[in-house]
Amino acid sequence: MDITIYYTMWDGKNGSHKLLTTAAGQWLSSCGRSVPEEFQIIAKGPYVKPYIGNIRELEFSISHSGTLWMCAFAQKAVGLDVQKTQNCRKDRVSGRFFHPKEDAxxxxxxxxxxFQVWAAKESYLKYTGAGLTQGMDSFSVISEEGLSESTKEVQQRHFLLDGETLLSGQKLLCGPLAVCITAEEIGEVNWVLLTETE
Known part of the structure; x- marks a missing residue:
């Protein structure tokens, strides 16, 4: 399954819904689909995972960190997380919230x-829709080789980006980024700088 990730700079306060509708419209157009005049975000289901009501086959996952906003689109369930690397008490957070295998x-x-481990864990929880209700210490994203390419029988793809030129050459100046995608099957990952539409 191919996954498209739209990304753009964001002030962190306003407009996430507008960015989502713009990105969804661009994704649908790129697939040759008609774009509905209205998007209705619905959060129902066992874990209240949001979906677009009138386009049920469109799955999405939003993430933002610092001044960067991202949204992954696919035709089946998908999870996305982006984490801007920053200073924090990593040892304390890891010891308190992560699986013992990950902490070691x-x-x-x-x-x-x-932050790669954090992004992998969040991405998986967004994929399932469980969010933090599941507990970050209840599963591990580490295998004997290191950061795993699968978690609980679903695939994960990991990226460590410099944030300066973020894939398209566009200078975003958002610092180093850890990004993870989770899906049942991951084919090609397409990165698209989100452009405003009229």
Whole structure:
């Protein structure tokens, strides 16, 4: 299954719904689908995972960190998380919230890949729709080789981006970024800089 990720700068306060509708419209147009005049975001289901009511086959997952907004679109369930790397007490957060296997792996690496683990965990929880109700310590995203390419039988794709030129050459100046996508099956990942529409 191919996944398209739209991204743009964002003030972190206003307009996330507008960005979602713009990105959804562009994704539908790129697939040769008609774009409905109105998008109705509905949050129903066992874990209140939101979906667009009048386009049920369109799945999406939104994430933002710092001044960057991203949204992944696919035809089946998808989870996306982006984390801007920053200073924090990684050892304390890992010891308190992560699975013991992850904490031990991070400690051995001086917590350098902390935000990659965080993004992988959040991405999986967004994929399931469970959010933090499941508990971040209830599963591990680490295998014997390191950061796993699958979590509980679904695929994960990991990216560590510099944020300066973010894929399209557009300078976003948002610092280093850890990004993870979770889906049952991941084919091609398409990155699209979100453009405003009239």
């Amino acid at each position: 792996w991070l400690a051995a690496k001086d917590y350098e890949p902390f």
